[in-house]
Amino acid sequence: LAKTTQPISMDSYEGQEVNITCSHNNIATNDYITWYQQFPSQGPRFIIQGYKTKVTNEVASLFIPADRKSSTLSLPRVSLSDTAVYYCLVDGSGNTGKLIFGQGTTLQVKP
Amino acid sequence: GAVVSQHPSWVICKSGTSVKIECRSLDFQATTMFWYRQFPKQSLMLMATSNEGSKATYEQGVEKDKFLINHASLTLSTLTVTSAHPEDSSFYICTYRGPNEKLFFGSGTQLSVL
Numbered sequence: 001l002a003k004t005t006q007p008i009s010m011d012s013y014e015g016q017e018v019n020i021t022c023s024h025n026n027i028a029t030n031d032y033i034t035w036y037q038q039f040p041s042q043g044p045r046f047i048i049q050g051y052k053t054k055v056t057n058e059v060a061s062l063f064i065p066a067d068r069k070s071s072t073l074s075l076p077r078v079s080l081s082d083t084a085v086y087y088c089l090v091d092g093s094g095n096t097g098k099l100i101f102g103q104g105t106t107l108q109v110k111p
Numbered sequence: 112g113a114v115v116s117q118h119p120s121w122v123i124c125k126s127g128t129s130v131k132i133e134c135r136s137l138d139f140q141a142t143t144m145f146w147y148r149q150f151p152k153q154s155l156m157l158m159a160t161s162n163e164g165s166k167a168t169y170e171q172g173v174e175k176d177k178f179l180i181n182h183a184s185l186t187l188s189t190l191t192v193t194s195a196h197p198e199d200s201s202f203y204i205c206t207y208r209g210p211n212e213k214l215f216f217g218s219g220t221q222l223s224v225l
Contacts, residue, residue, distance in 0.1 A: 034214070043117070043204050043216035044155070087154070091214070098170075099145050099206070099214070101155040 004088050004102035011108050018075045020105050022088035025069045031092045033064060033071045038085045038104070047086075048073065075107075083109045114138060117205050117217025124195055125225055132190045132220045134205035139215075140185035141207040146178075149202040149219075161188060195224045 005023040012018045024033070032051045036044035048055055050062040050071070061074040075082060087104040114137040124130050134144070142163045147155040159175075161167040161182040169175045177199075179191040192199055205217040 036216075041202065041219060041221055043115075043206075043219045045216070046213070049213075089214075091212070098157060098160055100157055101147075103154050 003100075004090055006086075006088060006102055006105045008103060009106040009108065011110060012078055013110050014079055015077050018078050018082075018107060018109075020073045020075075020086055020088075020107070021070055022073070022102070023070045024088070024090045027068050027090050028092055031090045033062070033068075034089045034091060035060070035062065035071075035073045036087045036089065038087065044087060078107075078109045080109050080111060083107060115205065115207055115215045115217045117220060119220055120218060121221040121223070123223045123225065126196050127194055129191055129193045130195055130222060132192075132203055132205070132222075134188045134190070134207075134217050136186045136207045136209065136215065139207075139209045141209050141215075142185065143208040144182060144188050145206040145208075146180060146188075146190050147204045147206065149204060155204060158190075192222065195222070197224045200224045 032049060034049040035047045037047050038044045048057055048060045048062045050064050052064050052068060055062045063072040085104040085106050087101055116135045116137055118133055122130055144161050146158045148158055149155050157170050158173045159167040159169045159180050161180050163182050163185050167180040177193050182188040200223050203220045207215045209215045
């Protein structure tokens with residue numbers, strides 16, 4: 001199981017770009033990286049997923065270096081509503097085993 | 112898109128009673144699902160992994176006789192907290208592994224035991 005490590009918390013201001021990095025040194029060849037957002041008293045919500053290089057969708061970008069031992073979630077121009085906990089999850093294709101969450105990063109966006 | 116329905120969204124019960132939480136995948140079938148609980152300001156803690164048709168695999172420290180998991184079909188799973196006590200008060204989340212191995216989360220159940 002690839003363990004993930006993220007900063008516990010981050011602060012930002014509205015309109016800024018936020019980059020949250022996750023370390024996963026033991027990532028396996030068939031693992032992919034997924035980021036989730038969670039608001040209080042809600043289930044996690046899918047943000048973005050990638051295997052290598054860069055992935056972009058309508059809400060975020062995900063940067064994964066060649067060695068894949070880390071990944072960075074980039075949120076462009078955050079707003080107050082982006083205040084949440086963000087989790088990176090490393091999961092292998094065809095994995096029916098355990099699915100362990102790391103501690104997550106609490107992002108606080110200030111006006 | 113794929114949807115997971117979890118209910119109730121919140122429940123309050125007296126100590127010693129049992130509570131059942133239901134989780135359904137509405138438009139896909141899944142063989143694997145996970146149950147988590149989450150205490151305030153903490154991450155999701157895996158309770159058990161369940162594959163359809165077989166017994167759930169519980170994490171260390173999670174009492175299988177207290178947290179009964181039934182995954183009898185590809186679209187329905189239940190978690191029953193038996194003889195609940197105040198320390199069982201938590202946020203419980205079900206997760207299905209759906210199409211293309213993607214994960215789909217329920218909306219969670221806030222359990223408060225008085």
